[in-house]
Amino acid sequence: MNHAQATTTLEAVLAANPRDGGAWSMLGHLLRRAGKLEGAIACHRRGLEVAPANAGIWSNLGNALVEAGRFDEALTAHAEALRLEPDTPAFLFNNAVALRKAGRFKDTLAMIERAATGGTATPELRWAELRWERALARLQIGDYVHGFADYEARRGLASYHGRPPSERAWNGSPLDGRALLLFTEQGFGDAILAARYVPLVKARGGRVLYECHPELRRVLSGLDVDAVLQPGSPPPAFDVEASQMSLPGLFGTTLASVPPPVGLTIPEASRRKAAHRLGAPEPGTLRVGIVWSGRVTFADNGRRATSLARFLRFAEVPGVRLYSLQKGPPEAELADSGVAGSLVTPLGPDLDDFADTAAMLEQLDLVIMTDSSVAHLAGSLGTPVWNLVQHVPYWVYGFSGDRTPWYPTMRLFRQGPDQDWEPVFARAADALRDEVRRRTGR
Structure with missing residues (x-):
């Protein structure tokens, strides 16, 4: 049964019996899978009106609230599910996920330990899923020794799309010509x-x-x-x-032993293209690249990305010229904004691969962006990059501070627990004014 058919069936069930709490929650689950989070939350709450002691509905509500970024409410809902059914494996796991996404890593690890050792919980809960959540929490807090061991659990997940594990796995030992x-x-x-x-x-x-x-x-x-x-x-x-x-x-990487970024190759053809497109630098002016979205098919892109409109405040800073390095569907925002070619120079049409992007980055003074592959490219090149990251970002950025050992020329601007982008961009705009003064004396 597809989504539309399932929705129609549930709506018919609810029309006949509006007091079917399970049907309300099933409809909420379908809406969450379709990305309609507010409707999903409302359906789960409607289900709880008629079935307040149903732990499954509480847990489903918590999951929807997590995806909506309403973490305090989500954790309250998950806590109620566990109060009603303290040893249900799925509820323990869902609570651990919610705690990690809320940035409560110590509590996450404790909840995972409870799930792994909680009597009847262990056989019913997939160990790979628990280890994966534990890996993400450990890596986020810099526990690389244990985190990378757990990181291998990803290959046992149903969502894993890489090569399956095999008996020929390399253990890091000398290859001796193999x-x-x-x-x-x-x-x-x-x-x-x-x-x-x-x-x-x-x-x-x-x-x-x-x-x-x-x-x-x-x-x-x-x-x-x-x-x-x-x-x-x-x-x-x-x-x-x-x-x-x-x-x-x-290779036993720790925070203290992260290898330097790899040296990249920029073909002369790409350099010539960049020089022709960008022209000679304008004295007293900073050329600033911007990227506001990563790959839209990435599951967490909606949380890590934002809109072009937020970046236009950087065009207000005297002495700054903006250059868009955006690729993919979000690139259309530039054409729709009415500022392409005036406030923002679009470079996307000139970028055929990452070598072309690297050549452009090499000519820019600074890149300001939300996290995507371009951040790794700029960081590897040594181009100064200001990465505006979500509250719980990719693990290489840790959970505090404005630097990462993985990219020495990267500066991090972090969201707070409220996941509000506005103060992040305000801090970045102030820092940009300071940077202009430092570099140009303006």
Whole structure:
């Protein structure tokens, strides 16, 4: 039964019996899956009017509230579900997810421990899901030793789309001439992040077969590998294999031992294109790149991204010229805004791959953006980048402070627990005025 059919069926059930709390909650679940969060929340609350002791409805309400970013209400709902049914595995897991997304990592780890050791809870709850949540919490607080061990649990998740685990997994030991298939997973930014480990892999003394997205092929062409493969294509013969995103764990990375970013390759053709498009720098003016959204298909993009309109306040700062590096569907906001070519120079149409983007970044003074693969690219280049990040961001940015050991030239501007972008952009605008004064004396 598809979404529309299921919705129609539930609406008929509720028309016949508006006091069916379970049907209300099932409708709320369908609305949440469709991204209609306010309707979902209202349906779950309607269900609780007639079935206030139904722990499942409380937990479903908590899940919808988490997705809506209403964390205090969500945690209250999950606590009520556990008061009614203290040992139900799904409710323990849902509460742990809510705690992590609210940034309460100590409580998250305690809830995961409770779920893992809570009597009847353990057999019913998938261990991979628990370990994955524990990995994210541990990495966020900088516990890389234990976090990267748990990070391997991702390969047991139903949502995992990379190569399945095999008996030929590499353990990081010397290769002694063996062929290692280093396969890619996750997004462009993850591939750039992990590329810093390729020289360390090569030093293990083997042949490296490196999967690389076509969009990254030119900018990562300087890596010392023995073959570059198209992701998803049948690989040549190999002896052992590893995911690129497993490399931090395989090399025992800690906060104090993060390797420097990989050196990138910028072809001269891309540099010529950038020089022609940007022209000569204007004395006394900062050229500032902007990006307001990552890949729209990324599940958490709605929380980490924002709109072009917020970035236009930077055009108000004297001595600043804005250049859009945005790609994908959000690029249309620039054409719709009426400021393309006047307040913001659109570079997106000139960017055919990440090598072209790198060439543009090389010519800019600063990039201000919400988190996406361009942040990893700019950080690897050494271009100053101000990354405006959500309350609980990607784990490489930790949970406090304005710096990350992964990218020395990156400055972080963080949302508070209220997840409000306004104060983040206000701080960034003030910092930009200071930066203009520092660099130009204006």
